[in-house]
Every structure is written in C-alpha cells, then in structure tokens.
Amino acid sequence: MRLLIYPFLAINILFVQDISAQVTRVEAPISAPSPQTVRLADPFSRGVQKPFSYGEVISANPLDGSKANGVRFSTQTTADNLRRLPDLSSYRLVGISSKPIPQKPNIVGPVLNMPDKGEAPLQFYLRIGSFNQLSYAKQYAWDFFTTNKILIDANFVIRRTPWKEGGNLFQIDYGPFTDYEHALISCEQLTKHVVPPLTKCPLVKEYASLQEQQAFTSNALVGLSAATISQFSDSEIYEPKKLMTTSFKIKEGDKLGAGEYVVLKINQDGVYLAKLNTLTYFLSIDTIPFNAPGTSRDDKNSTKDEKNLAKDDRSLIRDDKSISKSISANPPR
8 A cells, every 4th residue: 555655645746846846937027118218298288289299209229228328309209390390291381581583693802891800700601612813703603603593692702812823812702601501501502513513512601791792581481281281180189270370480591390401592482491412302382272171161161051951950840830730731530
C-alpha cells in the first residue's frame, strides 16, 4: 500500500509545482501613458467651442518615450489657427488694398540724400549688380524691372563708390524689404530669369535714402476657401455663416499656412507666396461663387418651404372641414 502512495504523492508535488510555476510567469501588464501627445488645459476658457485636436502637441520623436525633451510645439497641430491651416488652398481672398502695378522702375542715385546715423534703421536690400558706368547700371535696372514686373514694388538705388582701379563703381541695390526672410526668398524668385544670372543672393543692409518710395505696403483680407467651408460645415462644431464671414488681414512679408509661405507681393490680381527652393504660389482674387449650408439662400429656401408647408396645412384643414360638413349633411345609414 505504501508503495502505491509514494508515487501518487510525487505526482501531486510535481503537479502543484507546475501550477505555481505557471502562475508566477503570468504578470499583469503595467499601463504607461502615451508619449506621443500632451494635453494642455485651457484655464482661460470663454465658452468657445474648439476642435477636439486643440491643445495636442505631437512629439517630434514618438518612439523615444523616455526622453523628456522629445516634445515639439508645432503650429500644424493647432487646428483653429486661421493663419496656419495645412494647405494654402484653404484660403480665398476677400479684398485687396494695393498699389497699381508700376510702369517703370523707380531709380534713385547716384547722388543720395541719406538720413543721419541714429535716425533710421538699417534695412535689407538685394545687391543685384555692379558696373563701372552709370548708363550700364541704369540699363540693368530697367532689364531687371521688365523681367520681374509683377513682383516689383521697391526702389533701384544706385550707390557710387570709389573703384580700386580708378574711377567710380556703381552698385545697384533693390529694396528695401520687410525683413531678412522676405528679402532672401524674393531674391530667389527675382533672379531666376535675369541676364547675366546671379549664382547667389547678395543681401546687404543699408539706410533707405530720402528719395526712395515706401516699399511693400499692400495688404489683403483673407477668408476660408469654398472647399474648406464645405469640409468644416460637415462638423457640428462650426457654423457655416460664421465660416463664410471669418477673415483676417495679411501684408507683404507676412507668413501664411502651416508651411509658412512668405507673402512676396500683393497686387490687384492676387497674392504671390513662396518658400525657399519652391515655385511661386498664386492666390487669386477671382474665385468661383459658393453657397455653403446655412447661407442666406438656404435660409430663404427653408423659409419658402415653411410657407409652402403652412399653406399645405391650411389646405388640409379646409379639406378636413369640407369632409366633416359632407358627412354631417349625409350621415351614414
């Protein structure tokens, strides 16, 4: 009997050990917060409904969850920033206030009346050419103007400096621009077709002379495009009427869109934008008319439908009364 008990006990011990081993191998997973997004509280809430993605900051390195500095604040994640929508086609022009397109270049110099030091800021110019004769400098200004007439809205300033080989050197500066980036991107676009071609953009900082005209002062009123309004109108968050009337002002040198395109020039036809190493993007003032849900036409149609329904209801009431009268006059037998 004892011989039978010992093997039985040994089998039980092995079975219990195997169960305990299986239990110890199973561990409850520890949930860790996702490092990809960070929620930002809005302590200044004024009852404004925002998109659900508002306040999310996408991590620049989502796989590096252990790094605390992996979060990058990006304007692309702020879905209710009108000036930073994902695509430039999200916008339409509502109105433009601009100078007329010039018919000839404004050439000043070489005798310049300059402001005293400490009375004006240094500004960015493009040094587009240097010649040993004044006539050649003026001719190059005309050629440069003719090639880039649509984008031209500044001065051609001829500065005379002594030449080391004797005589004078006449340097042509085009500007001034609103800032460094406006000058740099404009230079890339303006020097594509000039002869001889410029291999680089020579930016210089100079004082604006008193003879120069004020440069780059045009502005435009920008709203949402028809496609964007149609897309946003599908959401319960946005009201189509407000989407159609929402607008903001941009001026030359400003940035637009999540890609931060620089506004190079605004004229009566539209807005010209570009980034470094890209083609010029043109935002036209001429757009196709569009009626979003909830517009005045829809309101008129709905009001008309309501009147028609009310008219139908009145006719039904009259029909009911006539039916009741006929029944009372001819009661069923």
